[in-house]
Every structure is written in C-alpha cells, then in structure tokens.
Amino acid sequence: xFRIPWLLLVFLLACLPSASSDRPIVxxxxxxxxxxxxxxxxxxxxxCIDGNCMNHDAQHEDGSSGKEGLAAKDEEDGARFIPxxxxxxxxxxEGWRSYTYMDIREHFDCGYHSGDxxxxxxxxxxWRFLQQTYTEIVDPTKKWNDPVPPTLGYSLEPGIPVPPPxxxxxxxxxxxxxxxxxxxxxxxxxxxxxxxxVIFPSADAWRRYVFSLPKSMACDCTDWHWMQRMxxxxxxxxxxxxxxxxxxxxxxxxxxxxxxxxxxALPGSGSSHAFRATRDIAKGEEVLTDxxxxxxxFSKIGL
Numbered sequence: 001x002f003r004i005p006w007l008l009l010v011f012l013l014a015c016l017p018s019a020s021s022d023r024p025i026v027x028x029x030x031x032x033x034x035x036x037x038x039x040x041x042x043x044x045x046x047x048c049i050d051g052n053c054m055n056h057d058a059q060h061e062d063g064s065s066g067k068e069g070l071a072a073k074d075e076e077d078g079a080r081f082i083p084x085x086x087x088x089x090x091x092x093x094e095g096w097r098s099y100t101y102m103d104i105r106e107h108f109d110c111g112y113h114s115g116d117x118x119x120x121x122x123x124x125x126x127w128r129f130l131q132q133t134y135t136e137i138v139d140p141t142k143k144w145n146d147p148v149p150p151t152l153g154y155s156l157e158p159g160i161p162v163p164p165p166x167x168x169x170x171x172x173x174x175x176x177x178x179x180x181x182x183x184x185x186x187x188x189x190x191x192x193x194x195x196x197x198v199i200f201p202s203a204d205a206w207r208r209y210v211f212s213l214p215k216s217m218a219c220d221c222t223d224w225h226w227m228q229r230m231x232x233x234x235x236x237x238x239x240x241x242x243x244x245x246x247x248x249x250x251x252x253x254x255x256x257x258x259x260x261x262x263x264x265a266l267p268g269s270g271s272s273h274a275f276r277a278t279r280d281i282a283k284g285e286e287v288l289t290d291x292x293x294x295x296x297x298f299s300k301i302g303l
Contacts, residue, residue, distance in 0.1 A: 086136060087212045097204055100298065101303040104218070104303075105222050108222075110219035113215075114223055117172075118172060118173070118175075119170075122246075128150070129217070130213070134209065134244060136212075138198070138208075146161075153196075153245050154243075156192060164192075164247070165182050165184050166180055167246075177249060178286065179286050180281045183281070184277050187276055188277050189276055190277050190281070191275040192273055193241075196247070197273055198243070199230075199241055200242070203301050206225070224243070225241065225242035226294045227241065227294065227303075229271045229295075236271075238300050238301045240301060250287055250289055252291040252292075253288030253289070261288060263288050263289050264279055265288065266289055267293055267294075270294055
C-alpha cells in the first residue's frame with residue numbers, strides 16, 4: 001500500500017480551507033456584529049462626545065461610570081492626538097510682550113468667535129493639543145495622566161476616576177454649556193479645579209501660550225481663562241488660571257445676562273477653586289456660575 005509521508009500529510013492538512021470566515025481576525029478585535037451592537041447601545045443609552053460615550057442614567061449614585069471604561073477610551077482616542085507645532089517667538093506680533101488682554105483679543109479678532117453660538121464641543125484632540133502646548137510652553141514638568149478624559153472633565157477627587165456631576169452639551173443657536181448629569185443637592189461640590197486647573201506664573205507666560213495657538217484656540221483661551229489669587233491674603237499676587245478640560249465650558253448666569261439665568265454654582269471666595277451648589281440642581285439643568293466672582297481687571301497682572 002502506498003503511504004503518504006507524514007510530513008507531506010501535515011502540509012496538505014494545513015493547506016485545507018478553514019470552516020470559519022476567511023477574513024483575517026485582528027488580535028483583540030471583536031466580530032463586526034458584536035462591535036456595532038455595543039456601539040449602537042452606547043449611543044442610545046448615553047451621550048457620546050467626540051467618541052466618548054457616557055451613560056448618565058447608568059451612573060452610580062456617586063456619579064461614577066467605571067474606571068476601566070474611561071481610561072481605555074482615553075487611551076484609544078489619545079492615539080489620534082497630534083502634538084502641537086511649536087511656534088517660534090519670532091512669529092509673534094511685534095511688541096507682543098506689551099500686549100494687554102484686550103490687545104490680544106483684538107489681534108485675533110475674537111469678537112466674532114466669542115459670539116458664535118454654533119461652535120462645536122471641543123474634541124479630545126483639541127484638549128490634548130492645548131494640554132501639550134501648556135507643557136511645551138509653560139511647565140515642562142506638567143503631566144496629563146488623569147484617567148478621566150478632558151472631554152468628560154477630570155477626577156473630582158484625586159485618585160478616584162469619577163468626573164464631576166456634569167456633562168458638556170452643544171445646543172444649536174444657544175452654544176456650549178455644562179449640564180447636571182444627576183440631581184445635585186445644595187451645598188454639594190459641583191466643580192473643584194484645585195488639582196486640575198493650570199496656572200500661568202506671569203503675564204508673559206500666558207501671552208507666550210496664547211500666541212502659540214491657532215486663532216480659534218487662542219480666542220477660546222481668552223474666554224476661558226481668568227485671574228485670581230491663590231489665597232485670600234491681600235499681599236498675594238494675582239495669576240492667570242485656566243481649566244484645560246470641559247469645566248471651561250461652564251457659562252455665567254450673572255447680572256450681565258437676561259432674567260432666568262441665575263448662578264447655581266459658586267466658589268466660596270475669590271481665591272477658591274471649589275464651586276458648590278447654591279441650591280438644588282435638577283438632572284439635565286444647566287450649571288451656571290458668575291464670572292465676576294473673580295477679579296476682571298487684568299492690568300493687575302500686567303495684562
């Protein structure tokens with residue numbers, strides 16, 4: 001009887017077509033049907049912001065939505081991040097060190113941008129660009145390792161990957177804002193930038209940062225950043241401060257706005273980073289502060 005050498009037999013068996021699909025499977029990738037089902041469910045149940053889906057109805061009572069989900073999504077989306085292009089000071093406007101806050105706004109023609117109520121929510125790449133530019137221009141020791149992505153905020157308490165009890169939303173014709181992701185009780189901390197806000201140690205540091213940004217981002221920063229003391233001591237100098245995450249989208253409900261928009265989240269003092277609810281805030285209600293709680297005379301810091 002003719003016998004096939006066993007090595008030849010193994011080779012022939014290996015060449016036979018498999019009973020499964022001939023489409024290659026990427027390591028760690030689920031079948032297409034499973035992935036689409038999961039994505040569709042996330043979009044239906046929660047709010048998706050630049051690919052970050054957050055199911056507010058499914059949050060725990062403390063507002064958490066799961067450390068693993070936030071960290072994994074941030075890592076996945078962060079892979080698309082494009083580092084900033086460092087802008088040489090030689091390309092800054094002549095005499096840039098003497099520019100005041102209003103000079104900078106006029107230089108970038110920020111009036112239209114600030115009044116545009118159809119600006120989209122900043123993407124993860126947008127926030128990452130701003131963060132990395134801060135590291136490159138202002139503080140090379142700054143690390144951005146919060147497991148909560150900036151599109152959802154930051155860890156309200158250090159070491160606990162739970163974002164603040166709000167989420168960003170864009171409303172056509174009305175603009176961007178923050179809205180309560182659950183019922184918030186009076187006196188509860190709504191926002192605390194103590195560990196997430198960044199500081200610009202001098203007027204030149206802030207100027208250099210803003211002039212290193214594209215026009216729209218520079219204008220956003222003139223809207224989003226503010227000045228304050230780090231404590232209530234009158235002898236402490238003012239500095240520019242900013243939040244490089246969605247907390248910057250909190251709108252004002254102060255006297256300069258129409259009736260019906262009153263603040264419901266305020267800091268305890270002009271040096272505090274913690275905002276507490278001044279009354280009960282219902283889930284889905286916009287979170288509003290008062291911009292004029294902080295000093296607005298930028299000449300006090302050389303701007």
